[in-house]
Structures are given as structure tokens and as C-alpha cells.
Amino acid sequence: MAPGKKVLGEERRDFILKLLKKSHHPITGSEFSKKTNVSRQVIVNDITLLKARNEPIIATSQGYFYLSSSPQETIIERTVACIHSPEETENELNLLVDQGVMVKDVRVEHPIYGDLTASIMVSNRKEVDQFMQKVRETKASFLSQLTNGVHLHTLCAKDRVTLDEAVHALHENGYLFEEFE
Structure with missing residues (x-):
């Protein structure tokens, strides 16, 4: 993302989803906020919208992560x-x-x-x-x-x-x- 440029709506939610799917550790709302140049509350709202679309995003005290199931590993x-x-x-x-x-x-x-x-x-x-x-x-x-x-x-x-x-x-x-x- 370009520094200083506010990332809008659907582009921002796609960006958040892409980062969550790639990450092996939780990402905080503040980290997303800095990367997209919007407030943390906007990120919280984005996460809510993504969850409403049945994206398996989990909120923890360490941040957000994407709950992907790995077919080779049974839990x-x-x-x-x-x-x-x-x-x-x-x-x-x-x-x-x-x-x-x-x-x-x-x-x-x-x-x-x-x-x-x-x-x-x-x-x-x-x-x-x-x-x-x-x-x-x-x-x-x-x-x-x-x-x-x-x-x-x-x-x-x-x-x-x-x-x-x-x-x-x-x-x-x-x-x-x-x-x-």
C-alpha cells in the first residue's frame, strides 16, 4: 500500500483478508490501521463485515487471524x-x-x-x-x-x-x- 494513501472499502477488506490468509501469526487492528491509513475502528468494522460473509476470522488478545484448515493435519x-x-x-x-x-x-x-x-x-x-x-x-x-x-x-x-x-x-x-x- 502506498504510504499516506487511505485504502477504501472493498479494496481494504480484500487487503485485510489477503494478509490474514498469508500470516502465520495474529495481526492487530492497529497494524492493519497503519497499513491502510484508516482508524482502528474502521478495521474493527471491516472485520465484522468479513465475519458476516462467513470468513473464519478469529479475534484474540494478540490480534486477528484466519482459521484455515490444513487437510494434512487432523486436530x-x-x-x-x-x-x-x-x-x-x-x-x-x-x-x-x-x-x-x-x-x-x-x-x-x-x-x-x-x-x-x-x-x-x-x-x-x-x-x-x-x-x-x-x-x-x-x-x-x-x-x-x-x-x-x-x-x-x-x-x-x-x-x-x-x-x-x-x-x-x-x-x-x-x-x-x-x-x-
Whole structure:
């Protein structure tokens, strides 16, 4: 893109989509804003329009990325129920990524709104650190605070053994939510 020239409408959305599809790491709204010479809010609106067209764009605390499926790599998902205090969140996430899984999201059941889901998308300690730094900077609350610490995570891994080991680690550390009769 030419420096200083504002990129307009559909051309800008095509540009954003092309960059997202090529990138192997998240791209922030601010980065897109600088490249297209528009405000970050315009980029947020563009992402919304692209998502409305069923483009698989995921927003994370590290930025946006395009969720492309690779035919040669099978990813297995498992949903687990967890419980812990807000202060234990970083430890829980590090425990999971250390087992070789990606924490895709967090979900809670709200009494009024039903299921509330937020993307996390962390798969290593650096990403967990960036996620936690963003939480501290924004003073954001965790969704699990709405439900006294109870929440669900979607975990992703290349095989069932890795998922089993992650669930076992959650259990061993007291983070696995098990209902008692």
C-alpha cells in the first residue's frame, strides 16, 4: 500500500483478508490501521463485515487471524469443565500449553444470556503471557468470575493421548470440575 494513501472499502477488506490468509501469526487492528491509513475502528468494522460473509476470522488478545484448515493435519478437540480462582488462571493456562494443547476458548453459562464464549487461542507460554498482560493492562474480568470460577475450555491437540494427559494434569492440580452428588 502506498504510504499516506487511505485504502477504501472493498479494496481494504480484500487487503485485510489477503494478509490474514498469508500470516502465520495474529495481526492487530492497529497494524492493519497503519497499513491502510484508516482508524482502528474502521478495521474493527471491516472485520465484522468479513465475519458476516462467513470468513473464519478469529479475534484474540494478540490480534486477528484466519482459521484455515490444513487437510494434512487432523486436530482433535475436547471440552473440559474447570474451576479455579481468577488468580489461578495463568497457572491453569500454562499447565495446559505445557501439555502440548491449544486452549481455544473459554465458555460460561450465564443465567440471562445463556452460553458466553470468548476466544483465547493460546498454545505456548509466550502467548499465555501476552494474554495475561492484556488482561492486566485492560483490567478486564475473566468470564469465570460470573460463575464462581466454573467454566469450560475447548482444548485442541494432534492426538487423544495429549488431550488425556492435559485432562489428567488439570485433575492433579485441582482444576478439573467434578460434580459431587
